[in-house]
Amino acid sequence: MSRPLVRLLCTIWTEASIRWTSTLWYLRAFGRWATGSHGAFRHPAHTAEARELTAAWESTWPGSEPRGFLIREHRDRFVRFHSLPGSKRYADNAEECAEILRRHHAVITWISDDAPVEDLVVIAADWGPRDLVSGWSRRHLPAAWPWRQFRDADNDGIVTYFWVASRLSNSDLDAVLTAVADDKGSAIVTDTRASWLYCPYDGGADVVLPSALARDALRDQFPHWLPTAC
Template identity: 40%
Template sequence: MSAVSRSWRRFRRRGGDFAAAATDAETRDLTRSWNAVWGSSDPSGQALRVGHPDRWVRLWSLPEGKRTADDDAEAAVILGRHRSVLGMLNPSGEPFVIVGADWGPGDGGGGWSRRHLAGRRPWRASTDPHEGSTTFFWLAERTLHGLDDLLRLASEDMAHIIAMPTDMSWIYAPYDGGADVLVVDDAVRAELRERYADWLSPRADGL
């Protein structure tokens, strides 16, 4: 086991928190890239949607904005839509960078990443100045098909992730009801809207 692996493995706790972020060169490079493309925004769908509304598109997982599946057929539709969009954004099939947001043992939802985000390493933490709660962001890698379990969990509000390429030119943030997609390139974003026009919200605010 490498020194880096030993150093971050000791940060694992009962919840989804950690004592300190990884400091290896790869993680530092990723942080610099994030700051260059996405600035001070936290790596979560909600924060990115608010911070970069000009790059944002919301797609629904089921017709008419239905949030959750009632049967296996609807669950298959949800997974199929996620796969379709991710395949369009990532035609090369390169592995995705995954960021999982988690919380400490004091939060009832904390600890999901310890159970479901194998290979995670600690990246960064963010404390809400109003509520005082801290969100811990973990890094991992997955292929498209390796994302299936996380996408299913996200559709049930049991996992909180974003997926992105190494150049961070787009971000895919699934949630229970759809996905927030943020795309830097105007042409790619326009193609996304055109190709998946039937999955867009009819609401004026796009939600």
């Protein structure tokens, strides 16, 4: 087979693959829109619980949105932990999956002063039907309610929809933490006063505490889980 023919066939195959991938993406997005299984909502909840959370958030984190990467400006109260030895990012087996959850729970238990899981609050970020992971929060937190929206003017005007769930079970929290660890969602764990923020990501967690003193105490509690540079 001649080289020009090989190049032509490769070009045809590449274009066909791109078209098929694009078509599949549009079909999935349409399916999420048609079934209402996406992460967008028109109106936030107007309940006492929603008002209390908004007041607590604005009092503690004024001018910040509930996204992990947007709250790292609080450098004086911020610490990062890795969720696997050697700063490994993703789990390859059941033992590593268990280690990720063990570390998450250990830190959350410490910063929450051993509060029961049902007293924690999860703020889950989600997106409209065109996003590939849209609807993840509603699958893992079916009792979540719509809280607020954020339009990122610096990122093509993408709208993030925040869903909130409380009175969680251990399995609810594990499902969220596992989804985030697999890069299938984004969430923050906090208390009802939003006095601290635990922001898991695929590879670890960022934590923001009420004071630098509390941050230092937490960092000293789990020194072997800190990034190497720390």
